[in-house]
Amino acid sequence: MSNISNNAGSSFIPPLGGGGASFPGQIHETPGGGIVLSKLDDVINWARSNSLCPLTFATSCCGIEMMSVAAAKYDFSRFGFEVARASPRQADVIIIAGTIVNKMAPVLKRLYDQMADPKYVIAMGACAISGGPFFYNTYSVVKGADHVIPVDVYVAGCPPRPEALLHALISLQEKIKSGLTREQIKEVK
């Protein structure tokens, strides 16, 4: 416990503002400083949630809106999604931006398997949720990416607005902080 308080440092903890970014724990004032009490799990989750590297995985139209989110106007770096990684080995979260078709499904599965734990999945857009506009009368579209890999957060839209994707990313952060993602629940069991 004392380790954490030393690492965190008293200047680091105080009012970090905005609910999302605040450090999990309580400060107990003592003469000449203070002691932080926290759970190791909470601290790890807090750290993980604020530095998520997304994989650049875009199959179709939603990829353009994902690029918009990365560009200057919306800029997801502000929320800790600093750099989009091209390699699944370096990525934490995969944003499935676009339709998954039968030929692509094994590739998506492999990409997911190649990512290091803990890993998170966002299904962006109607196609990744359910097949969307390509639900009826198609012979080649997977009706939802969750048939292939598990999904943590779904974003509706065709394509979703950049704000919607930002909201999904922030939702994912909150989910990680409260230990409610699929990976974390699995660990507890």
Add this chain to the structure above:
Amino acid sequence: MVEEIGRTEEGNVIINVGPQHPATHGVLHLVITINGETIVKVEPHLGYIHRSIEKMCESLTYRQFIYVTSRMDYLSSHINNHACALCIENGLQVEVPARAQVIRVLMDELTRIASHELWWGAMAMDLGAFTPFFHAFREREAINDIMEETCGARLTLNYIVPGGVMQDIHPNFQQRVKNFIQLYKSKISEYDELVTGNIIFQNRMKGIGYLSPEDAISFGVTGPSARGSGVSCDTRKTYPYEIYSQLEFDEVLETTGDSFARYMVRIREMNQSIRIIEQLIDNIPEGDFQAKTKAVLKLPKGEFMQKVETARGQFGVYIVSEGGTTPYRIKFRSPGFSNLSALDHMARGSKLGDLVAMMGTLDLVIPDIDR
């Protein structure tokens, strides 16, 4: 995928690029045979985003199937919609009001600029420069805002319907377009300063990926990629549709046929689009924005064809009608597919590192190729 990694009988190495690779701009899979660092053969594998759109269209009505075409070449979704609407109007013999025609052309050209902006940012990113991406998106967002206000969507617009456009333009439309033209003109010099005049960039583009005019024609390459080789193929000039025959603009041609020529064509084409917009923005005629059409459209029995110029080249819609409410068969001629077919020819004999630059100048959109 893995089975293909290995060596050929001649001892050349086979490597895979994609389907998940940032430089392929989507999910294109290239199987490349290399001898040392020299490319012997490039084999594109398609189908990773084949969504069976043509088959789907056979079960959608003439009003419905237009929406699916926005998802094909999503960077020129407006122009795809336009082609389908023109084809249906052609079959129904509907007269489109002058106001709708002007709005359509304005939107087409705005889309073309937005598409070229994105291409420019992505192209520079392929070559390792990240900053142009942010510059390009700054201007692109201005166009997206205009689209959002009038069409209700940023990317897949579905604004053009058979007989005209879905709703009238927003009262702010003209002012915002004028603001955009001003913004664009003040920023376009940055593009040249940042990228075009850059000596590293020029060294990586000049003399790379040569495509002769004869080859461009025989591979069916269209659009800016062919115009970089000096092939005159702008559908707006050669087969004018809508009001393009009354407008003043130049068909941009370069003659060197290398990657830099294709790059310059697109940069110069943006200026021509601005020229078209400037001619029209103050001259939008009053009147209806949509012709009166029946609620359920039925095309007469027969075959209908319409081609338009998208940001990537010639896009064709071919409808076979049996007289019912849905098409009997639809075929799309997408520019990306033919442009990609020339990649192997262009890349042979050049270095592996130049392949990305060549692919960038072809401006491929993979869902447009796979459909």
